[in-house]
Amino acid sequence: MRGSYSLIAATSVAALVLSACGGGGDEVSATSFDIAVSNATELYSIPWLVGKDQGFFEERGVTIGKIVPSKGGGTTIRNMLSGDLPMADVGFTSVLESSDADMPLTVVSGATQSVYGLDFYALDSNKQVRSIKDVRNWAYTNPQSVTQALSFMLPRVAGATQEIERTSSGGVGEGVALLEAGDVDVAVVPPSVAAKTGKFRMVVSSADYLDKFQQSVITTTPEFAEHHPDTVKAVVEGYAQAVQFIRDNPGRAAQLYADYIDIDTDAATDLVNKAVKYDNWGAGFDAEAIDQAVEAQRIAMDRKELKFCDLFQTTFLPKNVSSTLPAECE
Template identity: 75%
Template sequence: MMKSRTALIAGAAAAALVLSACGGSGGATDATAFDIAVSNASEPYSIPWLVGKDQGFFEKRGVSIGEIVPGKGGGTTVRNMLSGDLPIADVGFTSVLESSEAGAPLAIVGGATQSVYGLDFYALDSNTRVRSITDIGKWAYTNPQSVTQALTHILPEVAGATQPIERTSSGGVGEGVALLEAGDVDVAVVPPSVVAKTDKFRVVVSSADHLKKFQQSVITTTPEFAERNPDTVKAVVAGYADAVAFIRENPDRAAQLYADYIDIDVAHAAAIVDKAIQYDNWSAGFDPAAIEQAVEAQRMVMDRTDLEFCGLFRKEFLPGNVPATLPAECE
């Protein structure tokens, strides 16, 4: 953990150089044309960004978003944002909490994913011993600081599972699947994009059925970038909000874009989009219940009760048509 935190602090120093470049003579151009870092971009996190680009929701506000740069979850996506020319990211909320504790604070300028749909834990279908959460002995998550790590703590708690559990970091989603196939763990996260292509996995824990609200990811930047480029940040968050509204009204178009992006058939993509809508998966606004649940999970991971988080949220960048309520302890 100390090594990860040191890397985050080093990344913050690198970010200062990037931000300095954005604030120079070419700052206006740099601040309005950039790539977006997105945790596990092959999964539903990417859909609002794909829709926003396709429908011109960012461009009509003067922002050009180029590539969606994938992270591998956890602190890796935070470091990806801090160490490169990626001023804004859709990143795991628990990773933002960890980076703040490590001395590299970030600014949360919008919500993003507010459910844990897509973070279900699967066993091999051939593993007849593991049928429910109470059967899990070896549980893989992706990376330290990730939402999946927090889920391995809070899901047994809410489900009343009391058996001893050995938790292990796989290093990523694909690596977790490899551990499953090797028989080294009982369950691991298998994302919808993989499940859509095979029938060799069986869901054991449907995370969203246990946790109705959970702030899984947030739209994040550095405080320096937000202060220097407030209109750019507002444009990105508003464009994301427009994309979420569009997805609800036009799920078929969203499914087509997602199917093309990750190379799955449209029927499977449509099922993923419909399920995400069912779980109220995306919002540019702040949901106090989702935030509280995620903070509680992270407190369990870090074994502490004094985790500070309220100062990370910046309401002034939210458009007027999204919720802006924070947990009671922040008001």
């Protein structure tokens, strides 16, 4: 499984490099483009919605068009690699996979820096599973995913010692199906899904166990970063301003999100307030958040060594955000 995944990642990133270097890359506007966002119906989208609504990107000379959704980091990278999506808010573990295949992207900014939203739910009707220490069959999405690593990390942090059987569902939707069928005790249920139904009950709030975790990053190709540094800087600065706006105006952010995914405003407000509480978004680089994500990927890949330090470029970060990288990158 790992070999085929790495081959796909390598092929995809190679396509991106060719796209950015060749004629296709020249057709991409450096100041007006869509943005690819992993799981765009979830909380990842909110800073982009705010930035567009408040004009934070346009006032810096960049027009962000559509928020292009995908089902996960690898898919987001493939969307980005199609030739007309020069930047993306992509799962950090997918970037690590690409780097491991010796086809690194360039990480120009942080994005989602907590595991809030990657929470594990049981059916509300399942009265036997009330806490993490009751979980006997744990569904994660795919091998080498963050959710697989969390199925190991969270019980360890919580001091849960029971024997746990782990099941790869193949995706979030498939995990929910397994949960509804009674085949697993817990699975990831997206906040937008949980907000629309009363069928599920949260058993493991991941962010209660892991303070920081680099879930997603803003990335581009080394070529685009080199040839269009002002555009990259404008996007990062706009994102940073959007994050601050969310902290100062959670109600407006919640309304934008409620309208975007068609959920009740009160439910959206609750999600945004909790995300702010967990410091969910950040344009800067946080050493602890990056370290936790790298450790998770090492667990998921059963690897002790991962190349990742060369991925980061701090030159595009605003002065008012953190630029701290893990000690091994110094």
